[in-house]
Amino acid sequence: MNRSEQPQGWAPPSLPERRFCRENDAIVTIIVDKQMISQSSPVGALLPSSTERDLRLDLFRGVALWLIFLDHIPQNIVNWFTIRNYGFSDATEIFIFISGYTAAFVYGRAMRERGIIIASARVLRRAWQIYVAHIFLFTIFMAEIAYVAATFDNPLYAEEMNILNFLKQPDVTIFQALLLKFKPVNMDVLPLYIVLLLFFPPMLWLLLRQPALALAGSALVYVLAWNFDWNLPAYPNGVWFFNPFAWQLLFVFGAWCALGGAQRLSGLLRSRIVLGIAFAYLLFAFAITLTWYVEPLARFVPGWLSAWMYPIDKTNLDVLRFAHFLALAAVTVRFVPRDWPALRSPYLAPAIRCGQHSLEIFCLGVFLAFAGQFIISEWSGGPLIQVIISLIGILIMIATAYLISWYKHMEGRGPTARAKPPDADFAGGDV
Amino acid sequence: MKLAAAIIATLAPLAVCLAGVAAAAPPEQCEVPQSLLDTDVDLSRVLNAFKTNRRIAITVIGSGSSGLNGPDGAHSAYPARLEDVLKQQLAGANVKVTAHVQSKETTAAMVSGLDKILADDKPTLVIWQAGTVDALDGVEPDDFRDSLNDGVEKIQAAGADVILMNMQYSPHTESMFNISAYADVMRAIAEQHGALLFDRLAIMRSWNDSGAFDLYAATKKYDMARKVHNCIGWALASQIINSARLDATRVQTTQ
Numbered sequence: 001m002n003r004s005e006q007p008q009g010w011a012p013p014s015l016p017e018r019r020f021c022r023e024n025d026a027i028v029t030i031i032v033d034k035q036m037i038s039q040s041s042p043v044g045a046l047l048p049s050s051t052e053r054d055l056r057l058d059l060f061r062g063v064a065l066w067l068i069f070l071d072h073i074p075q076n077i078v079n080w081f082t083i084r085n086y087g088f089s090d091a092t093e094i095f096i097f098i099s100g101y102t103a104a105f106v107y108g109r110a111m112r113e114r115g116i117i118i119a120s121a122r123v124l125r126r127a128w129q130i131y132v133a134h135i136f137l138f139t140i141f142m143a144e145i146a147y148v149a150a151t152f153d154n155p156l157y158a159e160e161m162n163i164l165n166f167l168k169q170p171d172v173t174i175f176q177a178l179l180l181k182f183k184p185v186n187m188d189v190l191p192l193y194i195v196l197l198l199f200f201p202p203m204l205w206l207l208l209r210q211p212a213l214a215l216a217g218s219a220l221v222y223v224l225a226w227n228f229d230w231n232l233p234a235y236p237n238g239v240w241f242f243n244p245f246a247w248q249l250l251f252v253f254g255a256w257c258a259l260g261g262a263q264r265l266s267g268l269l270r271s272r273i274v275l276g277i278a279f280a281y282l283l284f285a286f287a288i289t290l291t292w293y294v295e296p297l298a299r300f301v302p303g304w305l306s307a308w309m310y311p312i313d314k315t316n317l318d319v320l321r322f323a324h325f326l327a328l329a330a331v332t333v334r335f336v337p338r339d340w341p342a343l344r345s346p347y348l349a350p351a352i353r354c355g356q357h358s359l360e361i362f363c364l365g366v367f368l369a370f371a372g373q374f375i376i377s378e379w380s381g382g383p384l385i386q387v388i389i390s391l392i393g394i395l396i397m398i399a400t401a402y403l404i405s406w407y408k409h410m411e412g413r414g415p416t417a418r419a420k421p422p423d424a425d426f427a428g429g430d431v
Numbered sequence: 432m433k434l435a436a437a438i439i440a441t442l443a444p445l446a447v448c449l450a451g452v453a454a455a456a457p458p459e460q461c462e463v464p465q466s467l468l469d470t471d472v473d474l475s476r477v478l479n480a481f482k483t484n485r486r487i488a489i490t491v492i493g494s495g496s497s498g499l500n501g502p503d504g505a506h507s508a509y510p511a512r513l514e515d516v517l518k519q520q521l522a523g524a525n526v527k528v529t530a531h532v533q534s535k536e537t538t539a540a541m542v543s544g545l546d547k548i549l550a551d552d553k554p555t556l557v558i559w560q561a562g563t564v565d566a567l568d569g570v571e572p573d574d575f576r577d578s579l580n581d582g583v584e585k586i587q588a589a590g591a592d593v594i595l596m597n598m599q600y601s602p603h604t605e606s607m608f609n610i611s612a613y614a615d616v617m618r619a620i621a622e623q624h625g626a627l628l629f630d631r632l633a634i635m636r637s638w639n640d641s642g643a644f645d646l647y648a649a650t651k652k653y654d655m656a657r658k659v660h661n662c663i664g665w666a667l668a669s670q671i672i673n674s675a676r677l678d679a680t681r682v683q684t685t686q
Contacts, residue, residue, distance in 0.1 A: 074605045075636075145607060152603050152649045156656035159495030159534060160601040162567055163608050185609045237569035241609070298622075299471065310619050311576075314612075373606045377647050 055343040062355030067091035072369035078390040087285040088324040100254025120201035127197040134190040176235035188241040195244040218252035246317040278327035353401040368393040461662035472627040474675035480555040486525040493560030495534035507657040512664025538578040560596040562613040593626035600635035
């Protein structure tokens with residue numbers, strides 16, 4: 001039974017809840033102790049299921065969405081604050097991992113409680129929503145390109161303007177976009193997400209029964225993809241920028257963590273040795289990244305190291321990137337406990353709120369990055385304009401997240417409203 | 432329309448003459464942060480050829496952004512500007528720049544024509560401008576890397592130094608196709624083979640940031656494009672002179 005289906009004034013008995021915890025130790029990490037809820041809130045039992053979830057997930061996903069927005073505006077001075085400049089991995093890893101985590105959390109529960117058909121149907125509906133969102137973004141992108149093609153001209157860029165050639169054959173281009181083969185730059189994440197969700201139902205089924213086997217299978221696909229160059233074809237040439245066969249590892253790993261893996265790893269995560277290794281690796285990655293920006297430092301990187309290390313491949317989720325994400329996660333989990341009081345502070349609330357509506361905010365972020373880039377190029381924006389645009393963009397993202405919450409509340413999916421059938425958006429937030 | 436063309440046709444040679452007169456020192460607009468030209472790479476083959484017979488044969492291989500359309504495009508594009516500047520700076524030297532510019536040519540296509548070019552030109556230095564077309568066509572970065580790798584090996588085997596030149600900084604199309612992966616490959620290949628990377632991307636970006644050029648500007652005129660190519664010619668020349676230590680040689684030989 002899903003909690004958000006419970007009628008107002010109904011308090012769930014504690015026994016089934018406890019039994020649920022015992023039977024499925026996998027879920028234990030997610031469920032906040034009921035007593036804690038009761039103490040912290042007079043209507044503890046009535047709180048929406050979103051309070052059960054780990055707010056850290058929402059927080060970091062919200063922050064990742066902001067970073068993705070900032071990184072998508074090229075030549076933005078604010079980019080210097082985003083994590084990709086301080087290590088191998090970037091916001092994409094955070095986003096995909098947390099998305100896997102929440103997908104398993106939400107649909108894992110659905111699969112246990114309502115069966116494989118219902119859960120799969122909900123996963124596929126989610127994939128469809130993301131597909132529609134992607135096509136919507138594509139339309140906006142086409143509008144921008146068409147505008148630039150019509151108004152911008154400079155003989156210096158005769159060659160670069162060939163990018164606009166695809167406007168000459170919209171029949172092909174639009175079909176290829178609908179098939180997810182033609183993906184304009186910065187529009188690669190949602191197609192990845194769609195493919196990951198399409199294959200998620202069987203993976204989730206396996207994760208619930210044989211988590212170790214599922215994770216091993218995922219790792220095997222990753223290795224095979226590297227060995228045999230598996231990837232999906234793109235249009236007009238090449239392959240997907242985010243190789244789904246490689247990136248699925250992070251998504252499945254997130255799902256595995258949500259279904260008890262985090263619990264299993266907790267001993268490891270408490271070890272000082274692991275923490276030490278994580279810190280050492282983060283430091284190493286930082287030092288290497290520094291050499292990319294401070295050219296003279298590059299000579300201190302030994303030749304054998306560069307030969308072994310480069311290229312650090314984003315398309316195929318380089319193992320160095322994956323390791324960097326793991327190190328970041330290990331350090332974060334250690335220093336940001338799930339009951340960290342700041343998670344309830346008003347200062348972090350905006351990021352958390354954005355993280356809870358990730359699909360909408362992600363799409364908005366891509367759109368705002370287009371718009372911001374457009375403003376910068378139309379008005380030759382200097383650093384000040386870039387900072388202002390970045391801030392306004394994030395404010396719009398926050399305001400929209402609150403607006404969406406308000407809508408959901410108003411439409412009866414909020415805590416005090418009449419109960420309605422649950423969906424993925426609220427039962428643990430967006431996926 | 433005809434009148435405008437006639438005026439341009441009369442004024443263009445004049446402008447070129449003026450440019451020639453003023454070109455003893457680079458225009459202020461062309462200033463490049465020293466850090467973008469600093470390199471450990473020696474162009475030792477260029478230096479040797481220069482020492483032995485005061486001859487530098489440079490071959491430029493590139494796609495559309497190595498050329499300019501419009502009246503007198505060939506002479507305004509950076510290969511020709513480079514030749515002029517080097518001739519001025521290295522008085523009495525026999526400098527020849529041969530440009531093989533083919534718009535829309537991918538790196539793989541350039542490599543297939545490379546043997547013939549090397550045999551015909553017998554260059555001491557090859558400036559290889561690449562990456563833009565590959566990025567536009569979505570060539571896989573791995574394939575791009577392989578082509579570039581083969582090409583650089585061929586050139587070096589033929590006894591020439593190599594300068595790899597990356598893409599133009601093009602703010603309007605920056606959000607439309609992703610060049611960074613290709614720029615990274617070029618940097619890595621240059622490092623791996625001891626070739627010199629001429630970072631056109633960063634240099635043009637610095638011009639845009641400093642206000643020397645407004646690269647966002649929309650215009651149908653060729654003025655800015657010519658100026659940019661002129662500055663690239665100057666920047667290339669000073670990079671070649673510095674990395675081959677030709678200035679030291681020149682001082683010695685003139686003394």
